[in-house]
Amino acid sequence: MNFQAIAAIYTFEMARFFRTLKQSFISPVLSTSLYFVVFGTAIGSRMEAVDGVEYGAFIVPGLIMLSVMTQSISNASFGIYFPKFIGTIYELLSAPVNFLEIVIGYVGAAATKSLFIGLVILATAYLFVDLEIQHPIAMMSFLLLTCLCFSLLGFIIGIWAGNFEQLNLVPMLVVTPLVFLGGSFYSISMLPEFWQAVTLFNPVVYLISGFRWAFFGTADVAIGISLGAIGLFTLACMGFIWWIFKTGWRIRS
């Protein structure tokens, strides 16, 4: 293992994050606050409790997931797309590093950033609602795993993207709908039976359900299945990235 290289990539990428620290924070904090004001306070006050959890609190895990997933994808995809765009990728390709070191460096940095933002949103949530986290360790593990596997997905998108439009395409067209339809703002059990079945094909359902279980102890799907789904997704992404570096797809001429 070239640990120096991992550290170099990680530090370099984190420096990008610290350069834009204010923007990195303001945008997610602001948008989350808006969600709380609109859904939590204005609409939520007229809603019944879901599974015994007050609606304002019920949406907290979904909101954190929404931000963490989109942030992970945009951080990781930008992190690897930018060197491709400005040409500095030559250095990475000519360096004595393997795919695992590159991934740990880039994906690790992207996941760290989104974990940070996830925690900031959680802290913001405390300003609006009363929260009690039933399984704090499971909550942190789910958060971390989500950051990691969506950063892996972002990394793939960054390598695939040929321009800035494509970079935003997948998060906008695929991830946002999946997250919204994945039970961020409702319990799956509130849907008609047919749509409950359809929803189980949405991988995000498992993440949000597991995450919500860590908060409130109630879930739409069993916690073991949630963990299994997240593990499978992570493995699939890793396998695909391994293939990318083996064949040089979209990075090596």
Added chain:
Amino acid sequence: MTAIVSVQNVRKTYDGGFEALKGASLDIQEGEIIALLGPNGAGKTTLISTICGISSLTSGAITVAGMDIGHDYREVRAMIGLVPQEIALEPFETVINSVRFSRGLFGKARNEAYLNVILKTLSLFDKKDSKVMALSGGMKRRVLIAKALAHEPKVLFLDEPTAGVDVELRKDMWNTVAKLKGQGVTIILTTHYIEEAEAIADRIAVINGGEILLVEDTSALMARMGKKQLRIELLEPVQEIPAKLASYGLELAQDGSGLTYTYHINAERTGITGLLNDLQASGLQMRDVQTQQSSLEDIFVDLVQEDGV
């Protein structure tokens, strides 16, 4: 001397079907400066890219210090530094952080003292905390060199280091290259300027159409290639070359309106002064005078014919 980089019959066909290298072979000796000389599209950058691992090779073999570039990529790449042709730098990062990144990426532990020496050598030390985007084009090129040297490579590739660089910086660059050679670094540079190859290279490899046409000591090659012609247009056409001018080996144009004198660029005495004096003494009057140096393309044609390819 032993070959530190050995390229054996390397072919490279890009996805679109373009064959950039058609069986190139080249041995680079340890400690030398070798120039890859060739026109645009000759395959210079492709050759460098395949050695450095940026492009995959279609067939053939490349070894560095006896190790295969694929199988032993870690050892091989740790020995190599690359300065690309295009300026590609993270614009928002500082000079020192960019250089630190390169050193770490190539597996070396931090060594600020060494990096400071490099930055001083390249006159970048004052700018070490400046953002890359604030630097001039010449400065950015030096940052690229600093990055390539950050991990103390044994072999340095410079892909057209002086393309679009002003005269002063070009001289600086040549001095830097000479200094590195003094430290035992093997240097491979590409260029399409004959003058540049002549000024700094020990050997010149001529590359065209994806093939290495020949590799020769710079002095020997220049002696063969450095021909120049002086063309004299006459006011009044002549039937034959006057006897007084017989010793110059002049060529008379068919219609008698001009004379061509061929001389050597490196000759101590070109004989031009004598020729012009004798021309006047013969009573010939000149309409125009022009000199012409054989272009790279002419040289390739000559080389190909000489080699009987």
